[in-house]
Amino acid sequence: MPEALENNEIWIDANKLRDFVAAVFTRVDVPPEDAWVVADNLVAADLRGVHSHGVARLERYVKGVRDGLIKARTECTVVAETAAAVTLDAHDGLGQVAAKRAMELAIAKAKVNGTCFVTVRNSNHYGIAAYYALMALEHDMIGWSMTNSAPLVVPTFGRDIAVGTNPLAVAAPTLTERPFVLDMATSTVPRGKVEVYQRKEKTMPAGWASDETGKSTGDAARVIDNLVKRRGGGLLPLGGEGELYGGHKGYGLSLLIDVLSGVLAGGAWGTHLYEPGPDGKAKPANVCHLLGAMDLRGFGDPTAFKQRLDTYLRELKGAPKAEGHQRIYVAGEKEWECLDDYSKRGVPVHPKTVGTMRFIAGDLGVAYNLD
Amino acid sequence: MPEALENNEIWIDANKLRDFVAAVFTRVDVPPEDAWVVADNLVAADLRGVHSHGVARLERYVKGVRDGLIKARTECTVVAETAAAVTLDAHDGLGQVAAKRAMELAIAKAKVNGTCFVTVRNSNHYGIAAYYALMALEHDMIGWSMTNSAPLVVPTFGRDIAVGTNPLAVAAPTLTERPFVLDMATSTVPRGKVEVYQRKEKTMPAGWASDETGKSTGDAARVIDNLVKRRGGGLLPLGGEGELYGGHKGYGLSLLIDVLSGVLAGGAWGTHLYEPGPDGKAKPANVCHLLGAMDLRGFGDPTAFKQRLDTYLRELKGAPKAEGHQRIYVAGEKEWECLDDYSKRGVPVHPKTVGTMRFIAGDLGVAYNLD
Numbered sequence: 001m002p003e004a005l006e007n008n009e010i011w012i013d014a015n016k017l018r019d020f021v022a023a024v025f026t027r028v029d030v031p032p033e034d035a036w037v038v039a040d041n042l043v044a045a046d047l048r049g050v051h052s053h054g055v056a057r058l059e060r061y062v063k064g065v066r067d068g069l070i071k072a073r074t075e076c077t078v079v080a081e082t083a084a085a086v087t088l089d090a091h092d093g094l095g096q097v098a099a100k101r102a103m104e105l106a107i108a109k110a111k112v113n114g115t116c117f118v119t120v121r122n123s124n125h126y127g128i129a130a131y132y133a134l135m136a137l138e139h140d141m142i143g144w145s146m147t148n149s150a151p152l153v154v155p156t157f158g159r160d161i162a163v164g165t166n167p168l169a170v171a172a173p174t175l176t177e178r179p180f181v182l183d184m185a186t187s188t189v190p191r192g193k194v195e196v197y198q199r200k201e202k203t204m205p206a207g208w209a210s211d212e213t214g215k216s217t218g219d220a221a222r223v224i225d226n227l228v229k230r231r232g233g234g235l236l237p238l239g240g241e242g243e244l245y246g247g248h249k250g251y252g253l254s255l256l257i258d259v260l261s262g263v264l265a266g267g268a269w270g271t272h273l274y275e276p277g278p279d280g281k282a283k284p285a286n287v288c289h290l291l292g293a294m295d296l297r298g299f300g301d302p303t304a305f306k307q308r309l310d311t312y313l314r315e316l317k318g319a320p321k322a323e324g325h326q327r328i329y330v331a332g333e334k335e336w337e338c339l340d341d342y343s344k345r346g347v348p349v350h351p352k353t354v355g356t357m358r359f360i361a362g363d364l365g366v367a368y369n370l371d
Numbered sequence: 372m373p374e375a376l377e378n379n380e381i382w383i384d385a386n387k388l389r390d391f392v393a394a395v396f397t398r399v400d401v402p403p404e405d406a407w408v409v410a411d412n413l414v415a416a417d418l419r420g421v422h423s424h425g426v427a428r429l430e431r432y433v434k435g436v437r438d439g440l441i442k443a444r445t446e447c448t449v450v451a452e453t454a455a456a457v458t459l460d461a462h463d464g465l466g467q468v469a470a471k472r473a474m475e476l477a478i479a480k481a482k483v484n485g486t487c488f489v490t491v492r493n494s495n496h497y498g499i500a501a502y503y504a505l506m507a508l509e510h511d512m513i514g515w516s517m518t519n520s521a522p523l524v525v526p527t528f529g530r531d532i533a534v535g536t537n538p539l540a541v542a543a544p545t546l547t548e549r550p551f552v553l554d555m556a557t558s559t560v561p562r563g564k565v566e567v568y569q570r571k572e573k574t575m576p577a578g579w580a581s582d583e584t585g586k587s588t589g590d591a592a593r594v595i596d597n598l599v600k601r602r603g604g605g606l607l608p609l610g611g612e613g614e615l616y617g618g619h620k621g622y623g624l625s626l627l628i629d630v631l632s633g634v635l636a637g638g639a640w641g642t643h644l645y646e647p648g649p650d651g652k653a654k655p656a657n658v659c660h661l662l663g664a665m666d667l668r669g670f671g672d673p674t675a676f677k678q679r680l681d682t683y684l685r686e687l688k689g690a691p692k693a694e695g696h697q698r699i700y701v702a703g704e705k706e707w708e709c710l711d712d713y714s715k716r717g718v719p720v721h722p723k724t725v726g727t728m729r730f731i732a733g734d735l736g737v738a739y740n741l742d
Contacts, residue, residue: 116485323530
């Protein structure tokens with residue numbers, strides 16, 4: 001869901017921003033076509049209002065490449081392959097590049113066989129999950145994308161973080177409505193939202209995060225401090241603490257996504273992502289993804305599917321509203337509206353991120369032309 | 372998750388119960404092998420503690436068959452078929468029989484191609500979702516099962532019910548641990564839980580259900596009364612009211628499952644399930660399902676996968692517990708323990724359901740031998 005603005009953002013033209021980010025990655029030895037993919041993915045996140053996955057991540061990615069934890073040149077090799085199932089090894093390459101190639105392969109094979117799922121191991125953070133699911137739309141396919149991620153979420157009845165916010169994205173094509181795009185993390189809120197409450201010294205609603213005893217807490221500063229120092233507690237799964245509100249379902253979904261990525265691909269899972277080596281030094285993250293494509297032609301007539309989906313989405317949007325509300329949204333709708341808006345007037349970038357981009361530009365000798 | 376007992380249940384041997392239920396269905400012209408499938412599915416629900424989907428449903432199913440809304444003889448025809456994608460039409464047959472055949476087809480085709488998904492239209496209530504996902508395990512496959520269902524859930528910011536509790540089940544095989552089995556409805560709680568609070572005149576926690584204005588309410592009697600009279604309000608999606616606790620994610624998941632079943636198969640979706648005809652009379656429900664199988668061999672070595680999953684599940688169960696808690700569960704664990712217990716000492720059946728079974732037995736001339 002698009003993030004709320006803090007109103008001190010600097011607005012930057014999306015195309016210029018993409019060119020700049022691509023130039024940065026090219027400078028650290030990423031091949032130009034791959035640099036463009038990463039840049040496009042980061043700017044796509046900002047355009048959809050998901051700034052936590054936008055250019056705010058540039059510094060971390062560049063550092064990863066410069067430290068050698070992320071390989072600048074992404075080579076994907078095939079570990080196993082059948083008509084509708086593949087496992088790829090990304091050999092610590094860029095998550096975006098690996099996931100895009102995996103999705104291209106899923107699409108190509110779904111075109112022949114109707115459906116294909118591709119799992120990827122030894123990859124890295126792949127940005128917004130929806131990016132790859134969206135690739136399926138122009139092929140009249142339903143696109144699937146999920147990934148495991150750094151442990152941040154406490155399992156139901158647990159004290160310490162043990163699973164990631166592991167997102168799931170599925171996109172389905174329409175004819176006249178904007179496509180259906182579900183892109184959701186399996187925690188109640190992302191870490192970034194807790195950080196906003198910390199910065200604003202506001203009390204969080206119950207069910208977002210837990211403290212070092214495993215109880216839900218409204219104290220954002222304590223949660224972040226505990227996370228940094230690994231003292232216990234962290235984000236709560238969708239459904240919150242315990243089982244009363246369905247927290248075990250959010251935890252179950254997070255675990256499911258890890259089973260379909262980390263466990264299926266044979267990479268890292270749970271607490272093993274971003275785990276340091278025995279010498280205490282950082283190792284490659286070993287993130288894993290699952291990408292999939294379902295060709296509508298395999299199940300029937302694509303146009304008829306799209307008409308049905310249009311009708312359904314219109315029915316939901318036109319349904320009676322709760323008191324005090326004017327709109328019912330369908331998955332992806334807010335992001336599409338954000339994209340329309342930000343494509344015209346630029347994307348909002350936090351001043352701190354602008355400062356970091358300036359520093360990176362100076363450091364690497366890349367022209368900074370975004371003022 | 373296994374339901375809490377009310378301690379007035381009558382304990383019945385699972386094998387005898389299955390035979391009785393199969394005899395009932397055979398009596399209303401269901402072929403013996405299909406009658407056994409429905410009976411096995413209902414008793415499997417009771418064995419797993421999910422009594423809302425167990426023999427308590429016998430009356431509704433038998434009535435559906437006798438009224439001609441559910442065809443006693445289930446004929447599935449192929450609407451579309453490729454190597455890894457199929458659409459079946461169940462022609463108003465029994466949901467259990469149609470879903471089982473669809474899953475058998477998915478498994479057979481996944482054996483050749485690595486993955487296969489089969490969508491089904493013009494079907495009926497298929498019982499517990501996990502039943503079909505579990506079928507994949509003995510083939511060293513990951514099993515998928517989802518279905519749309521009668522509208523009971525209010526979309527985020529909506530007033531009226533517009534989507535079902537649409538469950539998702541995924542099962543994955545293990546070597547020494549019990550298999551991973553996620554089986555979850557996409558509402559915070561099922562309707563049955565609201566009915567328990569109504570019966571006990573207890574106030575429900577916030578976020579379970581909404582009233583006729585669209586606001587969360589603790590008044591269970593009001594929610595049930597509103598549902599019966601279609602006056603607005605209903606169950607809330609996983610994450611509760613509005614977006615603050617992620618209710619839009621639960622709503623998005625419910626919609627996703629309907630897109631992958633109702634919309635993909637070309638059957639009914641949303642408010643159109645169980646919709647009466649223009650004459651006001653009941654029509655076939657037109658429930659739709661999606662069943663899928665992913666062959667572990669398509670992605671690598673099945674034994675290595677199972678060892679990894681064992682390790683992961685053990686890590687989670689062994690992780691530090693929240694204060695006041697002794698166990699962290701993994702998806703399916705509670706149901707496996709319930710199954711072990713109820714397989715030995717019988718399944719608990721509500722006295723009202725026992726009364727109904729006696730009546731059905733007398734009415735149809737089937738011997739009632741469960742005392």
